[in-house]
Amino acid sequence: MAVVREKGYSHWDGRLVERRFPWLPITRTGIRLAFRKRGFKFAFAGAFVPSFFALGGLYVSERLEDFKALIQSNKSLLKIDPNYFKVLLTNGFFLFLLILVLAFGTAGLVSDDLKHSSLQLYFARPLGKKDYVAGKMAVVAFFVLLATAVPGLLLVVFKLIFAGSFAFLGSYPWLPVSILAYSALLTVFFGCYIMLLSASSRNTRYAIVLIFGAYYFSEVLAAMLKGIFRTPYMSLFSIPANIGQAGAALFGQKLPLPLPAFWSFAVLAAICLLAAAVLDRKIRSVEVIK
Amino acid sequence: MSIEVKDIHFSYGRIVALDGVTMSLAEGAVGLLGPNGAGKSTLLRILLGFLTPQSGEGRVLDYDIRRSRAMIRRSVGYMPESDCFIAGMDAVTFTAYFGELSGMPRQEAMKRAHEVLFYVGLDEARYRLLDTYSAGMKQRLKLAQALVHDPKILFLDEPTSNLDPSGRAEVLELIRDVATNKGIQVILSSHILDDIESICASVVILNKGKVAAEGRIEDLRAIRYSLYEVRIKGDAVAFRRELEARGCRVDETEDRLIKVYMPEGAERMDLFRAAVRTGAQLRSFVKSRTSLEDLFAGAVGVD
Numbered sequence: 001m002a003v004v005r006e007k008g009y010s011h012w013d014g015r016l017v018e019r020r021f022p023w024l025p026i027t028r029t030g031i032r033l034a035f036r037k038r039g040f041k042f043a044f045a046g047a048f049v050p051s052f053f054a055l056g057g058l059y060v061s062e063r064l065e066d067f068k069a070l071i072q073s074n075k076s077l078l079k080i081d082p083n084y085f086k087v088l089l090t091n092g093f094f095l096f097l098l099i100l101v102l103a104f105g106t107a108g109l110v111s112d113d114l115k116h117s118s119l120q121l122y123f124a125r126p127l128g129k130k131d132y133v134a135g136k137m138a139v140v141a142f143f144v145l146l147a148t149a150v151p152g153l154l155l156v157v158f159k160l161i162f163a164g165s166f167a168f169l170g171s172y173p174w175l176p177v178s179i180l181a182y183s184a185l186l187t188v189f190f191g192c193y194i195m196l197l198s199a200s201s202r203n204t205r206y207a208i209v210l211i212f213g214a215y216y217f218s219e220v221l222a223a224m225l226k227g228i229f230r231t232p233y234m235s236l237f238s239i240p241a242n243i244g245q246a247g248a249a250l251f252g253q254k255l256p257l258p259l260p261a262f263w264s265f266a267v268l269a270a271i272c273l274l275a276a277a278v279l280d281r282k283i284r285s286v287e288v289i290k
Numbered sequence: 291m292s293i294e295v296k297d298i299h300f301s302y303g304r305i306v307a308l309d310g311v312t313m314s315l316a317e318g319a320v321g322l323l324g325p326n327g328a329g330k331s332t333l334l335r336i337l338l339g340f341l342t343p344q345s346g347e348g349r350v351l352d353y354d355i356r357r358s359r360a361m362i363r364r365s366v367g368y369m370p371e372s373d374c375f376i377a378g379m380d381a382v383t384f385t386a387y388f389g390e391l392s393g394m395p396r397q398e399a400m401k402r403a404h405e406v407l408f409y410v411g412l413d414e415a416r417y418r419l420l421d422t423y424s425a426g427m428k429q430r431l432k433l434a435q436a437l438v439h440d441p442k443i444l445f446l447d448e449p450t451s452n453l454d455p456s457g458r459a460e461v462l463e464l465i466r467d468v469a470t471n472k473g474i475q476v477i478l479s480s481h482i483l484d485d486i487e488s489i490c491a492s493v494v495i496l497n498k499g500k501v502a503a504e505g506r507i508e509d510l511r512a513i514r515y516s517l518y519e520v521r522i523k524g525d526a527v528a529f530r531r532e533l534e535a536r537g538c539r540v541d542e543t544e545d546r547l548i549k550v551y552m553p554e555g556a557e558r559m560d561l562f563r564a565a566v567r568t569g570a571q572l573r574s575f576v577k578s579r580t581s582l583e584d585l586f587a588g589a590v591g592v593d
Contacts, residue, residue, distance in 0.1 A: 029387055126361075
């Protein structure tokens, strides 16, 4: 028989507060839990590797005289302009590392709650569906912004420090805005994408497979359709191609696809709308079996 | 009244879950009783604001169930029926987390989590991962998270389901203590009659989405019907038919004990008259105290 400990329970004399952002504890906990996952810290650190290489490139670009022997044959590689940042933040390897971080750190955001029926515990609190989704999406936003906006802006700062002047910023004053806008685009898109696929399964491992699978399968599908129909519009089926196209537009660079960038933004927005519809159906305080 | 609902209707598609439920619950432990599919969980979910009734109105702690859901949830605790936890968390973090989500300051929530985990007897396991908890520990953990913000009302949905006898006794002891010594109103939804009978003074019996009986168990026992246990020698079938024709409900146990539920207004002499008419010989005649099981059977109309 259990012992009811009289001293263990007393009424709480504090006051419950109404928070401006009631979802913040969800975000904080989501981030903390991500770092407890096996291998996540390694993947997270790996996402910054391209930025360290880019930092090295920045340093070398300001010390061309010192490194002349090394870069003589390929001088254009170290031209630091908005394209340098665009290449860093939109290249396939960087996006792969970003998806690796998101898949291992955030795939279980909704699927774990579905698996362990904990949604009803959240909604037994003064939280709405919007608070729950905002709290979970903010976890994705945290990692995306940390991997894109923070290194991007720091690289601009380092460029100014290495150059010892503000001439670079004078030439491209809109670059920090481009970095922020692209980071915001990735944040919104990946926030919706991860939530959509996390809510699609009760099994986190399956959600991880879906996150990688949908991303890379879209590229294969687009290549197949492009081969069949011979029109560049088929590239719109590829998520990486759309991100690359939108990124190039935001950095004011030549578009990789011979299409207006509007279509890529529209495709990414459509995926976000699909995510909103699925989340609205999946995230419920009560599971109704019909 | 802490909880009042009036003419609540709710359907899942074409399936009617609640059909004009009206009830008022005062202080103290109240049992919500009914067979599977009677609408108990649906009613709890409406009171918590998980579901919006299609018609009808209600108030919990004077907050409207349609308009003040956040205020209701801030003031009540909910222990769901199914296992629910967050993988990768320990009990302290889990309990404090839900305290914080209820509106407690972070440090207060952590302090309080330790207190309630100690209270429910999980103090030594509070840093263990929840994934490793047994069924009984998970039940106590659910109780801890429901108590962490010191609610005024505690909604418990089948709190002893899936528990072995000792685990069930432990959880019931905790609930009894909360209901009787801590000044927290407990609404206990269960189909285990013993659980309700051991904890609750009042009961609401739901059947097919309607309130079949409501009130203090003692009062219901007194007014609904009288129970007599008789043994006869003779034609039991004819005796039974005769009683049923007089408005009584008759059950016969395996050892041939006949339980006669006599409705209000019926006389016990009717029983003797029935015996005379059918030529049966009454060998024993005892006025029995109605158990909750009898009350439930009488209200719901099942054996």
